[in-house]
Amino acid sequence: MPVVHAAGSRPGRPDAADPVGEFFTALGRQRHVATFERESATLRFDIADGERVRRWLVIVDNGTVAVSHRNGRADAVVRMRRADAEAIVTGRINAQAAMLRGLIACQGSVGALTMFQRCLPGPPDSTGRVAPITSEQVMAERRPR
Amino acid sequence: MSDGLVQILEGNTFVVSDERGDIEASPTDSTGLFSFDTRFLSRWVLTVNGQRLNALSTDDLQYFQARFFLVPGTGTVYVDAKLSVIRLREVADGFHEEIRVLNHENAPVDLKIRIDAASDFADLFEVKDALAKKGQYQARAEGGSLVLAYRRETFGRQTWISSSEPATIDEKGLSFGITVPAHGEWMTELNVVAAGEAPADSTAGLAGPAGHGHRHRVRRDMARGLAKWIGRAPELRCDWEPLERIYRRCLTDLAALRFSTLTMPDRALPAAGLPWFMTIFGRDSIFTSLQTLPFCSELASTTLRALAERQGTRIDDFRDEDPGRIMHEVRYGELTAFEERPHSPYYGSADATPLFVVLLDEYELWTGDTRLVRDLEQAARAALNWIDEYADLQGNGYVAYQRRNATTGLENQCWKDSWESISYRNGDLPGFPRATCELQGYAYDAKVRAARLARVVWKDPVFAARLEEEAADLKRRFNRDFWVADGGYFAVALDADGRQVDSLASNVGHLLWSGIADKSKARSIAAHLLGPRLFSGWGVRTLAEGEARYNPIGYHVGAVWPFDNSFIAWGLRRYGFREEAACIADGILGAAEVFDGRLPEAFGGYARSVTRYPVRYPTACSPQAWSTGAPLLLLRVALGLEPSGDNLMVDPALPERFGRLELLDVPGRWKRVDALGRGRVDTSRLLRR
Numbered sequence: 001m002p003v004v005h006a007a008g009s010r011p012g013r014p015d016a017a018d019p020v021g022e023f024f025t026a027l028g029r030q031r032h033v034a035t036f037e038r039e040s041a042t043l044r045f046d047i048a049d050g051e052r053v054r055r056w057l058v059i060v061d062n063g064t065v066a067v068s069h070r071n072g073r074a075d076a077v078v079r080m081r082r083a084d085a086e087a088i089v090t091g092r093i094n095a096q097a098a099m100l101r102g103l104i105a106c107q108g109s110v111g112a113l114t115m116f117q118r119c120l121p122g123p124p125d126s127t128g129r130v131a132p133i134t135s136e137q138v139m140a141e142r143r144p145r
Numbered sequence: 146m147s148d149g150l151v152q153i154l155e156g157n158t159f160v161v162s163d164e165r166g167d168i169e170a171s172p173t174d175s176t177g178l179f180s181f182d183t184r185f186l187s188r189w190v191l192t193v194n195g196q197r198l199n200a201l202s203t204d205d206l207q208y209f210q211a212r213f214f215l216v217p218g219t220g221t222v223y224v225d226a227k228l229s230v231i232r233l234r235e236v237a238d239g240f241h242e243e244i245r246v247l248n249h250e251n252a253p254v255d256l257k258i259r260i261d262a263a264s265d266f267a268d269l270f271e272v273k274d275a276l277a278k279k280g281q282y283q284a285r286a287e288g289g290s291l292v293l294a295y296r297r298e299t300f301g302r303q304t305w306i307s308s309s310e311p312a313t314i315d316e317k318g319l320s321f322g323i324t325v326p327a328h329g330e331w332m333t334e335l336n337v338v339a340a341g342e343a344p345a346d347s348t349a350g351l352a353g354p355a356g357h358g359h360r361h362r363v364r365r366d367m368a369r370g371l372a373k374w375i376g377r378a379p380e381l382r383c384d385w386e387p388l389e390r391i392y393r394r395c396l397t398d399l400a401a402l403r404f405s406t407l408t409m410p411d412r413a414l415p416a417a418g419l420p421w422f423m424t425i426f427g428r429d430s431i432f433t434s435l436q437t438l439p440f441c442s443e444l445a446s447t448t449l450r451a452l453a454e455r456q457g458t459r460i461d462d463f464r465d466e467d468p469g470r471i472m473h474e475v476r477y478g479e480l481t482a483f484e485e486r487p488h489s490p491y492y493g494s495a496d497a498t499p500l501f502v503v504l505l506d507e508y509e510l511w512t513g514d515t516r517l518v519r520d521l522e523q524a525a526r527a528a529l530n531w532i533d534e535y536a537d538l539q540g541n542g543y544v545a546y547q548r549r550n551a552t553t554g555l556e557n558q559c560w561k562d563s564w565e566s567i568s569y570r571n572g573d574l575p576g577f578p579r580a581t582c583e584l585q586g587y588a589y590d591a592k593v594r595a596a597r598l599a600r601v602v603w604k605d606p607v608f609a610a611r612l613e614e615e616a617a618d619l620k621r622r623f624n625r626d627f628w629v630a631d632g633g634y635f636a637v638a639l640d641a642d643g644r645q646v647d648s649l650a651s652n653v654g655h656l657l658w659s660g661i662a663d664k665s666k667a668r669s670i671a672a673h674l675l676g677p678r679l680f681s682g683w684g685v686r687t688l689a690e691g692e693a694r695y696n697p698i699g700y701h702v703g704a705v706w707p708f709d710n711s712f713i714a715w716g717l718r719r720y721g722f723r724e725e726a727a728c729i730a731d732g733i734l735g736a737a738e739v740f741d742g743r744l745p746e747a748f749g750g751y752a753r754s755v756t757r758y759p760v761r762y763p764t765a766c767s768p769q770a771w772s773t774g775a776p777l778l779l780l781r782v783a784l785g786l787e788p789s790g791d792n793l794m795v796d797p798a799l800p801e802r803f804g805r806l807e808l809l810d811v812p813g814r815w816k817r818v819d820a821l822g823r824g825r826v827d828t829s830r831l832l833r834r
Contacts, residue, residue, distance in 0.1 A: 035458050037523035091459070096489040100482035102299035102341075111408035114454050122459035128467065128535075130549045132641045134576040142564070142574065 023089035028067030182478035208401035266295035268478035384804025394742030418766035427497030436774030469531030506594030513814030538578035566701035572693030575640035586659030657716025682753025708771035723798035797822025
């Protein structure tokens with residue numbers, strides 16, 4: 001399949017309504033990602049959008065991240081469809097589940113992809129908060145002794 | 146094997162069959178070929194001329210290999226068979242089975258050999274909960290193989306069945322029309338491969354479970370691997386002969402429990418239990434790694450790396466994930482793939498995170514492997530940050546838990562994870578969030594140990610000083626807020642209002658292990674642990690007699706857990722209670738002798754004088770990793786093995802009946818050291834209970 005770069009899609013200038021581009025651009029801007037400390041790996045993401053394939057090359061070097069559209073040797077080549085990629089980079093689909101489901105194909109190092117998942121966001125509706133439950137509520141849910 | 150089932154496994158692939166080698170699973174029945182949490186065969190039945198076979202004998206040769214001796218007929222009335230059949234089965238990316246048909250007559254015989262095969266491709270969770278499937282099935286003959294396939298959207302799983310001898314293949318199995326010469330034999334090999342599938346209509350393929358590339362992988366020489374594994378461990382000699390058998394059983398079972406992840410295929414960590422829990426569990430893998438450090442430190446280093454790889458980095462309510470949190474359980478089946486279960490991974494455990502830091506330090510003390518400590522500095526710092534930033538759900542500076550996934554998340558996120566495990570004296574259950582006492586101990590220990598690592602390895606004395614200050618503050622508050630003055634012990638938890646959950650439970654033993662208990666309070670704790678309410682004569686009960694929910698055969702409310710006891714003994718030793726620790730070692734190892742070297746997950750909390758023998762608690766998993774590790778930790782405790790710089794200190798306090806005990810070639814940063822001791826502790830008074 002031909003590799004086509006959408007106009008203005010190079011890192012630093014994200015398209016409107018392009019969550020994948022925004023995600024990779026933002027990742028590249030961070031430069032140092034704490035969760036990748038002491039990790040080094042190169043991943044290539046081939047994102048299929050109809051007939052086109054958009055490529056992102058992510059080089060992690062001891063926690064420092066560089067993102068480009070270059071073609072290069074990668075420890076892991078990760079392929080997915082654009083719609084799935086958008087859901088993953090916005091936290092609507094969990095990447096590990098997507099891999100088990102067959103939405104993501106990974107050639108090469110599964111370890112590199114497992115590492116990479118650490119920079120993906122959680123579900124947009126997750127708050128990290130939950131209302132306390134009283135002892136009376138717990139007891140009411142359980143059959144009497 | 147008990148209940149007439151035979152199970153063999155390698156990694157997370159396992160086969161459970163009846164004693165004939167046949168599989169006839171129902172949707173809720175647990176026999177079958179399983180791999181990556183999916184059942185790949187639910188039917189596998191051998192017939193000769195349409196007749197089922199009958200087992201004469203069955204051998205579990207190794208944990209990965211079984212042999213079945215069979216004859217035709219129902220077996221109700223035994224007649225001299227003119228024919229016998231031997232099945233030899235070995236697990237490897239599915240399984241490999243050799244079928245031998247022996248003709249005992251003086252004339253050739255024509256036979257129809259048939260293997261019926263089918264698969265329901267059930268997720269392990271579906272087997273447990275009897276859920277209906279949502280995808281489509283297909284069976285076809287393809288290139289000399291019978292292919293059973295399942296597809297739900299892009300999720301595909303396949304079972305490939307082929308034979309070395311030519312077979313007639315239909316959608317329900319393989320048939321062989323054969324002639325066996327007089328006093329001769331016929332043999333075929335059957336190869337069953339559990340595989341993923343690359344869906345044709347997408348750019349994606351399956352990167353997880355065994356792709357087709359694995360199908361022709363040469364079977365490893367697993368028997369040689371097992372011998373090497375046992376050969377690397379220290380050698381044990383003891384006047385009390387059962388201990389040698391227990392030790393050998395533990396090493397063999399640990400070998401069976403070794404599990405490799407897709408990210409580190411050449412390294413092993415301990416899975417939680419065989420066969421249903423052959424996966425990474427944060428808590429179980431850490432506790433087992435701690436128990437086995439003096440014997441095989443590789444399990445600890447793999448566990449630490451694997452857990453760091455999967456450490457939480459985001460807020461995910463479905464998975465109870467927070468940044469820095471160490472995972473609880475990972476699964477690979479269909480329900481996890483479609484996010485109907487949260488195990489990708491699930492993070493609902495409040496103890497694994499501090500225990501991760503504890504293990505990292507203990508590992509370095511034994512091995513001197515500072516490289517791993519440097520590699521995992523960021524992970525350890527994130528874990529410590531989780532304790533302060535995400536675990537303080539009550540806003541009082543204590544680690545607490547409450548699930549955010551109210552449907553499929555875990556209610557109790559401590560090791561006692563059943564619904565009634567944490568209760569007040571009167572039996573009422575506290576609300577949420579809950580702060581159980583042992584979590585505070587682990588958090589304290591994590592800070593103290595991380596301070597050492599920060600000073601020695603990370604070269605960050607400022608961070609070290611801060612951690613030490615926080616630990617001291619936590620200890621001071623804990624001894625004030627958790628102490629049940631009228632009982633002389635620590636409350637099992639603080640409830641959502643900060644009120645004491647005032648029952649007496651085995652959790653107090655872990656407080657000695659972690660060092661959070663004030664010295665002045667330790668004697669009272671030790672007296673309770675070996676006292677009549679908690680100590681059964683075999684071990685420490687999970688909940689004390691006299692509490693409203695106490696039940697000697699209650700899972701976490703009275704049963705005795707060998708793993709629990711091994712850490713309690715370590716704690717007693719830490720505070721100088723040598724004889725008490727020896728009593729627990731004697732009781733639990735005595736139980737291990739009764740259970741033929743393999744300790745169950747738990748056994749009844751009945752007084753020893755009442756039942757004479759320990760009563761097994763019925764569970765599906767055996768061996769269980771942390772029960773397997775318990776005798777090993779008890780050996781360490783009884784011998785008083787403690788790393789001190791580049792030396793191994795040995796300070797034995799052994800039960801009398803052990804006589805002379807030698808543990809030779811204990812590996813560590815000192816290379817290899819021998820540990821010797823003689824049994825001098827009289828444990829008879831307490832064990833008579």
